[in-house]
Amino acid sequence: MSAITNDAEFDMTLGQSPAPSDVADVYDGIGQIYGAAWGPNYHYGYWDDDNDHASIEAATDRLTDMMIDGLRGQSGQRVLDVGCGIGHPALRLVQKSGVDVVGISVSHVQVAQANELAAGAGLADKATFQFTDAMDMPFADGSFDSAWAFESMWHMPDRAQVLSEISRVVRSGGRLAIADVIERGPVSPEGRKVLDHVCANYAVKSLGTIEEYREALAANGFVDVDIRDVTANCNRTLAVMADAVETRRDELNALVGEEQAQSLLDFMRLSAVTPEQGYVFLTATRA
Template identity: 30%
Template sequence: MTSDESKADSPREAALNEHYGVTDLGDEILAALEAAGKDVDALTRDDIASFDEFHIRGREATREVADLAAVEANSRVLDIGCGIGGPARTLASEFGCDVVGIDIVEEYCRAATLFTDRVGLTDEVRFQRGNALDLPFEDETFDVVWFEHTLLNVEATEAAVEEAGRVCRPGGTLALYEIYAGPRGEPVFPVPWASDASLSHLDPPERLREIVLGRGFDEIAWRDVTGPSLEWFRNVVESMRSRPADAPPPLGLNLLMGSETPVKAANVVRNLEEDRIAVVQGVYERVS
């Protein structure tokens, strides 16, 4: 869910790492998996599916966006704001892609590499620390550039899309799965991507489309998925509320969001219900 700023020691980068970067995250998750009875030396993607993709509707949504974008086998994909690598592993394992993931959060990159190795996808997926505003790649390197709940932490959406266009080959694809600003006020915080407004940067839908279309892309698809997103998060909140107080911690997004998970999840539901935020999937072709 992250990627921003171009200077390694910028205050904003430090703030994003503080918000997302649980110390020794990979080891903490491995310990939770082992406590839940998983064989951490023989993990499968199904073993980590409940927390692997840090965005609304998880792996199901990644598959939807890949299908909407008609992602082809052997495509070279750049996943900007890759988190702990779940979408990249889905694109590699299920769609036959060669994927590079970048994230501003160092602990995410470490955990992404760890779990990719554990599930046997090291040859197909690689990760490195990087940011949306200064991509460390040559022009026209990728067939697909992928944003999944990433732009919500980026102040300069224009610059991020400009960079995406630079590294995307002509005729290539820009795939978006993003939260955008709703018409009825600012979000209620905290939410998964920000504890307060300082890290939350949501564009209105018309502004997001204008930015992309103004930077060498044609729109192929734009699909509002707020309804299923709200239903999914309501189920998440209900599951947490109905969990017995003495039950062990679940293997879920709490592993990434920590003790504030119930509050953050409830606030996402409220924000969706009150039209403070909405969710979209978009696909664009680079034409110039």
């Protein structure tokens, strides 16, 4: 296993709030290689246990379906997708629930890809995607029936501010679902190195904790909070993703160089077995 080193392409000052352009750079650059290797569901997968040998596609769809079930969406409702990526989970939400989705991202590349994907699926009238900063949304108060944030909250400079904005634009009684990478304690010195590396190189100011989520949700008007630590079900993703990205090694080498490419792959495999890097699935209701 190689030592942890900074990924030169994305090196940031630890603790510095990522700008929207920093987040976009991650997903528009190396994220395109990750996406090509991983598939359209560019998020973690969910496996029931160590004996579950579900494919990447099945495991990632399973996590998407958990989010869909958490929203309890109904035909005709309007859902906000905070940090929509290329829109694949949002389109699955539309197809399974009949809702209308507005997705937002700080990546012009992702917005364009998401709108193209929606048009190709014949869902352009049900799912639209736009360039918008989740910290300052242009939407009217109470204009959505529900919202989700699918692995986007860890990139936010201020998660409480984003939750405040979501609370503002979601009507009373509306549902919220979040899937996010988190910090789990107690944190060992080696675990801290891994978490710090994530923050310094992937446009992350800090990884939140379950307790911080509870406090921020309560402070921003969310009730009936249900939080599940699903680290044991999801962290296999990182090792499986490393294997998938290995198949695109020539592209990765061309982007960051052979040494950095190896460091990236080693780091993903290290993260998969670092218990301090966790994963959470939560739902709540806007009071």
